[in-house]
Amino acid sequence: MKNTLLNAVDIHKSFGTLKVLKGIDITVYESEIVAIMGKSGSGKSTLLQILGTLDNSDKGTVEIDKVEITTLKSQEIARFRNDKIGFIFQFHHLLNEFTALENVLIPAYIGQTNSKLTNDKAKELLDYLGLSERLDHKPGQLSGGEQQRVAVARALINDPLLVFADEPSGNLDQESSDELHNLFIKLKHDLNQSFVIVTHNQELGSLSDRTLYMQDGNFI
Ligand SMILES: Nc1ncnc2c1ncn2[C@@H]1O[C@H](COP(=O)(O)OP(=O)(O)O)[C@@H](O)[C@H]1O
Ligand SMILES: [Mg+2]
Known part of the structure; x- marks a missing residue:
């Protein structure tokens, strides 16, 4: 039996009178890629934010790596998130003033890990992602696909247990999109990475x- 990385039970979330999530259950195992699909406005991003500890649910529990998130204080959650979780968004959210390498290093600096080791590791990751010639480029000097691969490296720098991605290829052309998807598969096979x-x-x-489909506040 595979390790359980995340177990969320009976997740509810409303915005005012709008009930967005109505009792979602989801379990994610190690080395697994879970896709969440569904119409725009069906609550996918809301769910991802809650599972990723970026937002609170109104009701229900989220357990990641056997830790129930609501038992943590807010500083502990920030630390936990930085250690255990990687994020990739539709728009890369790289810092434009920083180079590719520096952007990848930011979560490692927050985690205060050894700088020489993490510097080497960031370079290794960028190399693995085909960006060894782009270390000193700023986001504006990179293509959309390259920017998104830097965002992948940033998500991976702290060896996260789990990576959450919200429409990561939503802003890419077909070719870059295929490349990114193949990269997720490769990371699963090479690093046992879960997404x-x-x-x-x-x-x-x-x-x-x-693949889980969201509709009317639940999976169908
Ligand atoms: N912070 C918020 N305040 C009010 N309504 C929100 C907020 N976030 C999301 N919503 C609403 O919740 C619904 C689900 O949004 P979202 O989770 O972004 O859907 P999806 O990602 O599936 O497109 C939408 O109707 C959206 O307008
Ligand atoms: Mg969304």
């Missing part, structure tokens, strides 16, 4: 191990 990916992309849906 929870919100996507509208059918191909990514079919490449994933499991």
Whole structure:
């Protein structure tokens, strides 16, 4: 039986009178790619934010790595998130004033890990992602696909237990999009990396191990 990385039970979330999540259950195992699909406005991003500890649910529990998130104080959550969770968004959210290498290093500095080791590791990661010639480029000097791969390296620098991605290929052309999807598969095989990916992309849906469809506040 595979290790359970995340177990969320009976997640509810409303914004005012709008009930967005109505009792979601989800379990994610190690070395697994889970795709979450569903219409725009169905609550995918809301769910991902809650699973990723960026937002609170109104009701329900989220356990990551056997830790129930609501038992942590807010500083502990920030630390936990930086250690255990990587994020990739539709828009890369790289810092424009910093180079590719510096952007990848930011979560490592926050975690106060040894700088020589992390510097080497960031270079290794960028090399693995085909960006060894782009270390000193700023985001504005990179293509959309390259920017997103830097964001992947940033998500991976602290060896996260789990990576959450919200429409990561939503802003990419077909070729870069395929490249990114293949990269997720490769990371799963090479590093046993687990992902929870919100996507509208059918191909990514079919490449994933499991696809969950959201509708009316629940999975169908
Ligand atoms: N912070 C918020 N305040 C009020 N309404 C929100 C907020 N975030 C999301 N919503 C609403 O919740 C619903 C689900 O949004 P979202 O989770 O972003 O959907 P999806 O990612 O599936 O497109 C939408 O109707 C959206 O307008
Ligand atoms: Mg969304």
